[in-house]
Amino acid sequence: MDFQTGFESPVWGARNNPDAEANAAHLLGAWRGADAPVCHVRHISTESGSPLGPDTGGTMFKAGLTPQGDEPNFDKSVNSAFIGTGLEAHLHALGEDKVTICGLTTPHCVSTTVRMAANLGFAVTLAHDACAAFAANADTGWARDLPTMTPEALHRAAISHLHGEFAIARATADILARS
Structure with a gap:
């Protein structure tokens, strides 16, 4: 989800997990x-x-993570991959009740989509090492007196909020070993 060239912009700031795309590519290949x-x-x-x-x-997909053949792409303009797209209907038409999710960014679109997938009745596996987060900007507004959270802290917090209640978080190697 959202492995796009737009996330290479310096506007996002520091990022954790430089291996997210490689791990996502391993999952995609499998x-x-x-x-x-x-x-x-x-x-x-x-x-x-x-x-x-x-x-x-x-909006371009990052190299190695582009759709091939008849693989469907769902475009969204909000955080959830299920809002305003045909993703849910597509998964139901395939008879799928389990999904594995990875993408950018962990505390935003990944988190929202994982939560919605679980709420819609899908069993969700979250490939935590095939996701990444950017630093939170706490320099303005209500958060200016709070310390800035690192990308890794944000990533870990998001994963910890999802694991157990909305998804089972697993490393790519673990997911591939179980496939």
Whole structure:
């Protein structure tokens, strides 16, 4: 989800887990090799000038994570991959009741999509090392007196909030060993 060139913009700041894309590519390769269903999700921002907007070129998939053949892509303009897309209907049409999710960014679109998937009745596996987060900017507004959280702290907090209640968080190697 949202492995897009727009997340390479310096506007996002520091990021954790530089191996997220490589781990996602390993999962994608395994799913393709097993002829398992693959769905891609892309964020198309409606805000002019957004790094994830069509006017900035940030909607392109990162190398190695682009849809191939008839793999469907679901475009969204909100945090959840299920809002305003045909993803849920597509998964039900396939008879799928389990999903494995990875992407950018952990505390935003990944977290929202994992929560919604679980609430919609899907059993969710979260590939925690195939996700990443950016530093939170606490320099403005109500948070200016709070310390800035590191990308790793944000990532770990998001994963810890999801694991057990909305998903089972697993490392890529563990997921692949169980496939």
